[in-house]
Amino acid sequence: QVQLVESGGGLVQAGGSLRLSCAASGGTFSRFYMGWFRQAPGKEREAVASIIWSGTTSFYADFVKGRFTISRDNAKNTVYLQMNSLKPEDTAVYYCAATGARGSVWYRQTYQYDYWGQGTQVTVSA
Numbered sequence: 293q294v295q296l297v298e299s300g301g302g303l304v305q306a307g308g309s310l311r312l313s314c315a316a317s318g319g320t321f322s323r324f325y326m327g328w329f330r331q332a333p334g335k336e337r338e339a340v341a342s343i344i345w346s347g348t349t350s351f352y353a354d355f356v357k358g359r360f361t362i363s364r365d366n367a368k369n370t371v372y373l374q375m376n377s378l379k380p381e382d383t384a385v386y387y388c389a390a391t392g393a394r395g396s397v398w399y400r401q402t403y404q405y406d407y408w409g410q411g412t413q414v415t416v417s418a
Contacts, residue, residue, distance in 0.1 A: 301412030314388030
């Protein structure tokens with residue numbers, strides 16, 4: 293059973309930066325396609341970014357392009373989300389997710405992922 297644990301959330305002022313981490317255990321991390329999602333109060337969970345197993349291809353939602361960067365370190369079984377130029381509308385619980393799918397396309401639906409972390413809160417103040 294794969295376990296995912298996010299960390300790095302917190303409170304930051306608008307324009308600031310945070311780096312989220314997601315540590316995986318219980319599986320062969322390098323085989324998993326990884327994604328970051330977020331969910332704001334009263335809203336559906338939405339895809340933020342994702343990265344294929346090798347780390348050579350990544351995908352971003354339009355609302356984070358140019359501000360967020362997803363990366364992974366397969367030796368450390370960890371995926372990251374560097375978030376810069378944060379805005380109040382980025383406030384949400386951020387989740388990492390893993391799927392065994394092997395395509396080099398953007399898996400952006402929650403049902404496409406097999407494993408989920410517990411989430412980490414990101415709050416951006418105006």
